Amino acid sequence: MKLAEALIERAQLRQKNEDLIDRIQSNTVVQEGDDPAESPQALMAEYEENMARMQQLIVQINRTNSATPFDGTATIADAIAKRDCIGAKLRNYREIYSSAFAERFRYSTKEIKFVRTIDGKELQNTIDRLSKEYRELDTRLQGLNWTVELL
Numbered sequence: 645m646k647l648a649e650a651l652i653e654r655a656q657l658r659q660k661n662e663d664l665i666d667r668i669q670s671n672t673v674v675q676e677g678d679d680p681a682e683s684p685q686a687l688m689a690e691y692e693e694n695m696a697r698m699q700q701l702i703v704q705i706n707r708t709n710s711a712t713p714f715d716g717t718a719t720i721a722d723a724i725a726k727r728d729c730i731g732a733k734l735r736n737y738r739e740i741y742s743s744a745f746a747e748r749f750r751y752s753t754k755e756i757k758f759v760r761t762i763d764g765k766e767l768q769n770t771i772d773r774l775s776k777e778y779r780e781l782d783t784r785l786q787g788l789n790w791t792v793e794l795l
Contacts, residue, residue, distance in 0.1 A: 737770055744767070
């Protein structure tokens with residue numbers, strides 16, 4: 645199995661488990677005299693099986709990411725950490741940009757005037773640079789995932 649296939653299966657299991665939890669919760673209480681539409685016990689058994697498979701996949705994915713070289717000096721795990729940090733900075737800088745350039749309406753000239761304390765052009769350049777860096781790193785990771793065998 646390729647690493648990418650394991651990642652896809654893990655994502656599908658996560659979604660399936662979220663759906664199972666919703667179904668379990670919908671069937672935990674019924675009106676007296678009625679039967680639940682689905683057996684919560686059977687759904688929980690399916691959930692437990694999925695979680696066992698999920699744990700197995702996560703262990704294999706983590707081992708593979710930690711052991712597979714990415715660019716000569718780093719592993720896939722290192723590249724993922726870098727990508728995640730770039731993504732976090734990108735989200736936060738976008739929020740900062742939005743707050744700096746949000747419209748603040750004045751109804752009269754006697755109201756308080758607001759001035760920006762941040763260079764919007766410089767911040768936008770940083771956002772653009774981080775976006776490109778994130779996109780390129782993510783593309784390289786995605787490509788490598790389809791060539792690496794899961795350990």
